[in-house]
Amino acid sequence: ILRPKYPVQKLYAFSTIQEVEINLTVIGQYVDYLVKEQGVKNVFVNGTTGEGLALSTQERKQLAEEWAKHAAAIGASGIAGIAPFFFKPTNKDTLVAFLREVASEAPGIPFYYYHIPPLTGVKIRVEELLDGIKEQIPTFQGVKFSDTDLLDFAQCVKNHKEQFVLLYGVDEHLLSALAVGATGAVGSTYNYLGKKNNLMLEAFAKQDLALAQRYQFCTGEFLSFVFKLGFGVAQTKAVMTFTSGIPMGPPRLPLLSASVDFIEKAKAKMTSLIL
Ligand SMILES: CC(=O)N[C@@H]([C@@H](O)[C@H](O)[C@H](O)CO)[C@@H](O)CC(=O)C(=O)O
Numbered sequence: 423i424l425r426p427k428y429p430v431q432k433l434y435a436f437s438t439i440q441e442v443e444i445n446l447t448v449i450g451q452y453v454d455y456l457v458k459e460q461g462v463k464n465v466f467v468n469g470t471t472g473e474g475l476a477l478s479t480q481e482r483k484q485l486a487e488e489w490a491k492h493a494a495a496i497g498a499s500g501i502a503g504i505a506p507f508f509f510k511p512t513n514k515d516t517l518v519a520f521l522r523e524v525a526s527e528a529p530g531i532p533f534y535y536y537h538i539p540p541l542t543g544v545k546i547r548v549e550e551l552l553d554g555i556k557e558q559i560p561t562f563q564g565v566k567f568s569d570t571d572l573l574d575f576a577q578c579v580k581n582h583k584e585q586f587v588l589l590y591g592v593d594e595h596l597l598s599a600l601a602v603g604a605t606g607a608v609g610s611t612y613n614y615l616g617k618k619n620n621l622m623l624e625a626f627a628k629q630d631l632a633l634a635q636r637y638q639f640c641t642g643e644f645l646s647f648v649f650k651l652g653f654g655v656a657q658t659k660a661v662m663t664f665t666s667g668i669p670m671g672p673p674r675l676p677l678l679s680a681s682v683d684f685i686e687k688a689k690a691k692m693t694s695l696i697l
Pocket residue numbers: 466468469470471472540541568591592593594608609610611645
């Protein structure tokens with residue numbers, strides 16, 4: 423949730439971009455919207471959609487505190503860490519050693535590994551990573567798995583479902599992940615298709631696969647349409663803005679705001695979605 427820092431836009435080489443600052447004032451309203459309108463049960467603050475990596479440590483702390491305050495929580499129920507992505511770990515042991523250092527900074531809080539190889543480029547299999555991890559990281563609690571390798575995910579479920587929380591993060595594949603045993607989901611589309619996804623979870627729990635598929639196809643229909651227009655975090659923010667009515671603001675560089683053309687087309691598609 424960002425907003426322009428200065429009223430006057432700065433002109434850069436080929437496009438007009440703005441410096442932006444975080445906008446804490448809309449978080450209370452946003453929490454209400456997610457809970458009441460989308461049926462969201464938990465929030466993953468400072469992740470990909472929240473542009474956590476484009477923020478300073480101070481900004482991330484401010485945001486986490488504001489979310490916790492409005493969600494009436496006394497603190498975080500967990501923290502997550504991604505793999506380092508410039509100098510990358512090349513094997514499981516170095517990745518575990520890195521995560522152990524991060525987790526040890528908050529020894530009283532459950533720790534999750536945020537596996538997102540499309541963005542980090544770190545493709546170490548989670549199945550392998552989880553083997554023996556609890557001995558190395560006593561607070562280890564689970565994984566947010568944002569990848570399409572469902573064999574790796576299924577192996578995590580098969581070997582570790584009793585011990586760890588396995589959250590799936592590719593929204594358009596969630597039904598497949600549920601079929602292999604996902605514990606839950608974290609994703610950007612639940613900001614605006616949360617209600618439909620909850621209905622999919624319910625249908626799946628009742629073993630009504632045909633109905634669950636219809637909800638999954640709904641998410642798929644929207645995403646496959648916007649993917650063709652160019653879709654990422656900036657466009658997600660625009661979709662969140664027009665569905666919730668809450669201004670999510672522009673993204674921070676190097677991302678650029680969604681175009682008016684994208685917004686118009688995405689809005690029309692969203693309105694036309696039928697179950
Ligand atoms: C790469 C990416 O942004 N992945 C999204 C998905 O929700 C993704 O937007 C969606 O499946 C559409 O592809 C999430 O996994 C990210 C997420 O949950 C987060 O904000 O941390």
